[in-house]
Amino acid sequence: MLKxxxxxxxxxxxxxxxxxxxxxxxxxxxxxxxxxxxxxxxSLALGERGDATMVRTGCERAEISAExxxxxxxxxxxxxxxxxxxxxxxxxxxxxxSGGRSRGFINGRSATLQQxxxxxxxxxxxxxxxxxxxxxxxxxxxxxxxSYAGLDGDAAQVSMLHRSWQALQRRRxxxxxxxxxxxxxxxxLQFQCxxxxxxxxxxxxxxxxxxxxxxxxxxxxxxxxxxxxxxxxSEADSSCLAQLNALTVRxxxxxxxxxxxxxxxxxxxxxxxxxxxxxxxxxxxxxxxETDPARLHEQEQRIQNVMDAARKHRVAPEQLAExxxxxxxxxxxLGGDADxxxxxxxxxxxxxxxxQAAKKLSAARQKSAAKLSAEITAAMQALAMQGGxxxxxxxxxxxxxxHGLESIELQVAANPGVPPRSLAKVASGGxxxxxxxxxxxxxxxxxxxxxxIFDEVDSGIGGRVAEIVGxxxxxxxxxxxxxxxxHLPQVAAKADxxxxxxxxxxxxxxxxxxxxxxxxxxxxxxxRMLGGATITDTTRKHAAEMLSxxx
Numbered sequence: 001m002l003k004x005x006x007x008x009x010x011x012x013x014x015x016x017x018x019x020x021x022x023x024x025x026x027x028x029x030x031x032x033x034x035x036x037x038x039x040x041x042x043s044l045a046l047g048e049r050g051d052a053t054m055v056r057t058g059c060e061r062a063e064i065s066a067e068x069x070x071x072x073x074x075x076x077x078x079x080x081x082x083x084x085x086x087x088x089x090x091x092x093x094x095x096x097x098s099g100g101r102s103r104g105f106i107n108g109r110s111a112t113l114q115q116x117x118x119x120x121x122x123x124x125x126x127x128x129x130x131x132x133x134x135x136x137x138x139x140x141x142x143x144x145x146x147s148y149a150g151l152d153g154d155a156a157q158v159s160m161l162h163r164s165w166q167a168l169q170r171r172r173x174x175x176x177x178x179x180x181x182x183x184x185x186x187x188x189l190q191f192q193c194x195x196x197x198x199x200x201x202x203x204x205x206x207x208x209x210x211x212x213x214x215x216x217x218x219x220x221x222x223x224x225x226x227x228x229x230x231x232x233x234s235e236a237d238s239s240c241l242a243q244l245n246a247l248t249v250r251x252x253x254x255x256x257x258x259x260x261x262x263x264x265x266x267x268x269x270x271x272x273x274x275x276x277x278x279x280x281x282x283x284x285x286x287x288x289x290e291t292d293p294a295r296l297h298e299q300e301q302r303i304q305n306v307m308d309a310a311r312k313h314r315v316a317p318e319q320l321a322e323x324x325x326x327x328x329x330x331x332x333x334l335g336g337d338a339d340x341x342x343x344x345x346x347x348x349x350x351x352x353x354x355x356q357a358a359k360k361l362s363a364a365r366q367k368s369a370a371k372l373s374a375e376i377t378a379a380m381q382a383l384a385m386q387g388g389x390x391x392x393x394x395x396x397x398x399x400x401x402x403h404g405l406e407s408i409e410l411q412v413a414a415n416p417g418v419p420p421r422s423l424a425k426v427a428s429g430g431x432x433x434x435x436x437x438x439x440x441x442x443x444x445x446x447x448x449x450x451x452x453i454f455d456e457v458d459s460g461i462g463g464r465v466a467e468i469v470g471x472x473x474x475x476x477x478x479x480x481x482x483x484x485x486x487h488l489p490q491v492a493a494k495a496d497x498x499x500x501x502x503x504x505x506x507x508x509x510x511x512x513x514x515x516x517x518x519x520x521x522x523x524x525x526x527x528r529m530l531g532g533a534t535i536t537d538t539t540r541k542h543a544a545e546m547l548s549x550x551x
Contacts, residue, residue: 165353391413
């Protein structure tokens with residue numbers, strides 16, 4: 001629900017702040033006072049295109065801010081778009097400068113016009129002579145019928161089945177059209193996969209192989225190093241151990257004469273033990289180190305094979321396993337001749353499943369279309385469109401599409417005996433507004449937006465019909481937040497609250513104002529609407545009576 005609207009330097013509005021209430025609100029005022037400015041400002045906040053002429057003369061920029069209370073579905077959308085603010089609140093803001101450039105914001109974050117429009121479609125619907133009105137869009141007409149009939153889930157299922165069928169069809173066509181190329185690719189891939197599989201390659205084995213090869217290729221040098229170490233440490237006549245042992249004995253003997261040599265002796269004994277361990281280690285290394293030319297040659301060949309395969313596929317050796325995995329995956333995608341036959345069977349089965357669901361959807365749509373057409377036609381008779389008929393037409397599609405076996409078109413015949421034609425081509429602005437009202441009444445139980453605004457719904461009507469329009473708006477106001485721009489007292493008198501739009505020249509500048517009317521002011525405004533320039537006591541009594549009867 002719309003809670004608050006702030007307008008700054010927009011057209012002929014200098015500064016305006018409005019708090020909104022639930023129920024039915026009527027906007028009234030003299031002709032030319034600017035009653036539609038409020039709707040134009042809201043449209044701008046909801047993503048409509050603007051231009052420099054909307055900025056009040058002499059000002060740098062116009063700014064519109066609208067605050068809405070939102071439900072769970074809208075809150076989810078805000079979170080998905082990373083535009084969430086305070087829980088349950090959506091603040092739309094639009095700034096338009098005198099150069100024609102504009103910026104949009106949702107909950108203080110920069111937003112595109114498309115995001116503003118998407119938010120607006122969930123928050124507010126404007127019915128009148130506006131280019132963005134959703135009633136004229138084919139997709140909106142289809143959604144209207146499906147929502148009225150409770151077929152949203154069925155329509156979504158048909159759409160999913162159609163996508164599945166089309167995906168299989170595209171795969172089958174591609175496979176047929178490129179059979180030779182596919183066969184050649186499959187043959188090459190199979191050869192490459194067999195070749196790579198024959199390597200029996202894995203990254204851990206590759207690291208072990210490289211380490212073994214490094215050791216075997218330097219085995220002779222490693223043996224010489226070990227022999228030299230053993231000779232130097234323990235086997236030579238003047239080996240390190242022999243000299244260290246002799247020194248240790250002498251220091252131990254000298255210790256009897258000077259205890260200060262105690263620490264030195266400990267270090268010598270420790271060094272003696274460490275060197276002995278080193279000798280044992282070198283001898284063990286000699287025993288297990290082998291020189292195997294045949295094995296060395298085998299490893300050299302295996303390394304060469306791996307490097308050749310890596311160069312062929314232009315990857316590092318460690319990535320060969322990934323290449324093999326991708327090859328097997330691509331082979332599975334390409335399949336074989338048997339897979340083509342299986343794909344054709346799957347495609348046919350998917351088409352059959354889609355058609356079954358789509359025919360069921362069509363039957364349900366047909367039934368609900370007749371009911372909705374009758375309800376809207378009946379409402380049209382009460383709205384000064386006697387003899388007119390409304391039809392929700394199901395236009396067959398040869399092959400069907402993601403939305404079913406037909407397109408949905410709202411059609412109207414304004415006069416008896418005239419065949420119905422597309423609503424977008426036939427209805428005038430005033431008729432379209434009244435038809436919108438009739439649709440809203442007929443579909444009020446499934447409407448998705450909480451706020452409805454009607455502009456010119458009373459064009460070309462009066463008297464009893466105007467009272468009916470007012471009563472319908474009041475009825476809608478019990479379920480939704482409803483606003484209506486009107487010049488008819490019968491409509492305004494039915495409102496739960498009434499605002500008066502006026503304009504005045506202030507310091508040579510024309511400015512528009514909106515005043516929230518109390519009970520006495522409403523009597524005066526209704527009397528003005530009834531009596532014109534001269535307001536008599538009789539007119540006031542008539543106005544007060546209209547308001548009391550509408551309470």
